[in-house]
Amino acid sequence: MEARLNLFGNPLGSTLLKHFTAAGKAVSGSTLPATTRDLVLLRASQINGCGFCTDMHAKDAAHAGETPVRLHLVAAWREATVFTDAERAALELTEEGTRIADAAGGVPDEVWANAAEHYDEEQLTALVATIAVINAFNRLNVIARQPAGDYQPGQFG
Numbered sequence: 011m012e013a014r015l016n017l018f019g020n021p022l023g024s025t026l027l028k029h030f031t032a033a034g035k036a037v038s039g040s041t042l043p044a045t046t047r048d049l050v051l052l053r054a055s056q057i058n059g060c061g062f063c064t065d066m067h068a069k070d071a072a073h074a075g076e077t078p079v080r081l082h083l084v085a086a087w088r089e090a091t092v093f094t095d096a097e098r099a100a101l102e103l104t105e106e107g108t109r110i111a112d113a114a115g116g117v118p119d120e121v122w123a124n125a126a127e128h129y130d131e132e133q134l135t136a137l138v139a140t141i142a143v144i145n146a147f148n149r150l151n152v153i154a155r156q157p158a159g160d161y162q163p164g165q166f167g
Contacts, residue, residue: 013156013157015154017150031166033139034140034144034147037136037143040133041133042132042137045074045097046096046097046100047140048067048071049071049093049101050100050101050140051067051140051144053085053104053105053108054148055067055144055148056085057109059148061158063144063147063148065158069161070164073164077092079092087101099125100128100129102121102125103124103141107141108141
């Protein structure tokens with residue numbers, strides 16, 4: 011498979027990706043646990059069918075020390091016993107925030123309240139931003155048919 015569009019090789023694409031990446035990096039300085047962020051990035055990418063981002067975030071999380079069992083169970087987190095209550099709340103918020111069109115009215119109050127029980131305002135801001143940015147990246151890559159499988163951890167700095 012070849013990409014329809016070389017987002018990395020044209021000036022507008024490069025500028026756009028630089029700004030998206032900067033938005034994502036702003037979250038890395040927050041108090042949101044990095045492991046939670048990794049799980050959120052992976053789950054949204056799975057839902058959106060973005061092979062490129064699924065590959066990248068699974069490899070980055072493994073490189074950061076995430077266990078294979080947890081990585082394999084992200085897609086089935088509701089049935090898995092390997093996630094904390096806080097991680098489960100973040101994954102639930104990720105699913106609802108990614109599937110916004112599936113529910114009239116957006117993210118249910120119960121889902122938000124559950125996340126707010128586990129995360130403070132800064133962490134909630136980081137969660138919302140992470141969900142928004144990864145969904146944007148996923149859509150760019152899916153539309154452009156960015157191929158997956160060749161990513162190496164740390165490839166993009």
